[in-house]
Amino acid sequence: MNVMNASPRRKELTRLAAQLFVQEGFDRTTVRMLAQEMGIKSGSLFHHFKDKHEILAAVIEEGTQNALNIAQQALDDCGRDPEVRLRTMARAHLETLFADRNAHVVALFEWRRLDPSASAHLRHLRDAYEALWVDVIDDALRAGILHGDRFLVARFVLGALNWTVRWYDPHGARTPDELADELVAMLLPNADTTNV
Amino acid sequence: MNVMNASPRRKELTRLAAQLFVQEGFDRTTVRMLAQEMGIKSGSLFHHFKDKHEILAAVIEEGTQNALNIAQQALDDCGRDPEVRLRTMARAHLETLFADRNAHVVALFEWRRLDPSASAHLRHLRDAYEALWVDVIDDALRAGILHGDRFLVARFVLGALNWTVRWYDPHGARTPDELADELVAMLLPNADTTNV
DNA sequence: CTGCTAACCAAGCAAGCGCTAGTGTGAACT
DNA sequence: AGTTCACACTAGCGCTTGCTTGGTTAGCAG
Numbered sequence: 001m002n003v004m005n006a007s008p009r010r011k012e013l014t015r016l017a018a019q020l021f022v023q024e025g026f027d028r029t030t031v032r033m034l035a036q037e038m039g040i041k042s043g044s045l046f047h048h049f050k051d052k053h054e055i056l057a058a059v060i061e062e063g064t065q066n067a068l069n070i071a072q073q074a075l076d077d078c079g080r081d082p083e084v085r086l087r088t089m090a091r092a093h094l095e096t097l098f099a100d101r102n103a104h105v106v107a108l109f110e111w112r113r114l115d116p117s118a119s120a121h122l123r124h125l126r127d128a129y130e131a132l133w134v135d136v137i138d139d140a141l142r143a144g145i146l147h148g149d150r151f152l153v154a155r156f157v158l159g160a161l162n163w164t165v166r167w168y169d170p171h172g173a174r175t176p177d178e179l180a181d182e183l184v185a186m187l188l189p190n191a192d193t194t195n196v
Numbered sequence: 197m198n199v200m201n202a203s204p205r206r207k208e209l210t211r212l213a214a215q216l217f218v219q220e221g222f223d224r225t226t227v228r229m230l231a232q233e234m235g236i237k238s239g240s241l242f243h244h245f246k247d248k249h250e251i252l253a254a255v256i257e258e259g260t261q262n263a264l265n266i267a268q269q270a271l272d273d274c275g276r277d278p279e280v281r282l283r284t285m286a287r288a289h290l291e292t293l294f295a296d297r298n299a300h301v302v303a304l305f306e307w308r309r310l311d312p313s314a315s316a317h318l319r320h321l322r323d324a325y326e327a328l329w330v331d332v333i334d335d336a337l338r339a340g341i342l343h344g345d346r347f348l349v350a351r352f353v354l355g356a357l358n359w360t361v362r363w364y365d366p367h368g369a370r371t372p373d374e375l376a377d378e379l380v381a382m383l384l385p386n387a388d389t390t391n392v
Numbered sequence: 393c394t395g396c397t398a399a400c401c402a403a404g405c406a407a408g409c410g411c412t413a414g415t416g417t418g419a420a421c422t
Numbered sequence: 423a424g425t426t427c428a429c430a431c432t433a434g435c436g437c438t439t440g441c442t443t444g445g446t447t448a449g450c451a452g
Binding site: 025027028109112113146147148149152153155156157158159160161162163164166167179182183185186187 | 221223224308309342343344345348349351352353354355356357359362363379381382383
Binding site: 030031032042043045046051052 | 408409410411412413
């Protein structure tokens with residue numbers, strides 16, 4: 001079941017919803033709050049979305065689909081060198097994470113509020129994204145610049161990156177790209193990228 | 197303001213609350229559900245806790261205090277070698293994370309539902325815990341077995357470890373200790389700890 | 393026996409919740 | 423000119439929420 005954000009109006013509403021979901025959390029965000037933020041009355045909201053859960057699904061789909069597109073594009077453009085691909089992927093991850101910050105925070109922390117049907121569809125999207133990572137990490141393992149179990153390494157790296165939404169300020173001292181490079185440098189101590 | 201879990205009755209109620217908060221999330225857990233799980237009526241609950249938010253604070257305090265104690269103890273017992281200390285800290289972290297799993301999952305994902313007064317007190321506890329980590333990582337940096345910015349490395353490592361609650365099954369193939377060792381091995385490729 | 397306290401219960405209030413039903417309204421198409 | 427349709431509104435239903443109130447019970451100290 002594809003949720004689809006066809007109309008531009010709906011896409012805008014989804015963006016606003018994402019912001020509120022981050023501020024308040026899904027459960028504490030009422031349809032009346034959502035409607036007010038959108039400049040309409042609460043009843044009108046159900047013309048665009050069949051129920052509150054569909055709004056959540058729309059938010060998460062939007063963010064995940066974007067992440068997938070950006071990562072795919074970045075990988076296509078960056079050549080075959082395993083170290084470069086690893087760095088590219090880390091950069092792409094943080095780039096989306098802070099470009100679509102609201103949508104991703106919702107995806108990471110409100111995942112469980114999805115109803116089962118939407119959850120199944122969105123898990124496929126997320127798995128596709130994770131597969132890109134496992135692929136890149138596989139290359140790095142074969143090249144001998146990383147060590148360990150492929151899935152384990154992927155999850156450790158994704159964990160470290162996703163956790164950044166908890167403490168990193170994108171307007172602070174470091175750019176997302178620098179942050180990504182620092183993580184890769186920590187993992188690949190043979191390269192002399194101990195700058196910054 | 198210390199929340200305190202003085203009475204043993206209250207401690208038991210806190211443990212049950214943690215379980216429900218994990219299952220349902222704080223917002224979706226009603227006082228009636230909590231009361232039923234505890235074998236009492238919803239009104240009686242407010243004899244033990246002044247309001248629902250105090251239950252959340254009690255859960256989080258319990259878990260964080262435990263983590264601090266365990267880590268402190270483990271560090272006191274493990275000598276001065278930086279690599280050993282790093283491994284010890286990672287093991288201690290995963291040990292608490294899955295021993296007091298419910299309390300920690302709540303602490304990680306329901307943090308924002310705390311009211312400001314409790315939040316301030318508990319942030320101090322958490323900062324004290326994070327300080328232990330920064331200390332250990334400082335040693336590792338000075339010894340040259342890790343590279344990068346001290347806070348950055350600490351947060352990447354904590355991110356990778358905390359994220360494990362999302363995918364790791366403590367009853368699966370790997371013990372928490374093995375998991376911790378794999379992470380350290382990934383970070384310290386000079387050591388030949390690529391076993392398991 | 394009396395007085396005190398911790399622990400509990402029954403009943404229910406006021407507020408807020410997601411969502412529905414029925415009704416315009418103005419722009420676009422026929 | 424008539425029809426359609428996307429979009430919005432008003433009003434409120436039925437239910438659940440956190441929490442309060444006033445009272446009961448059992449255990450224990452003097």
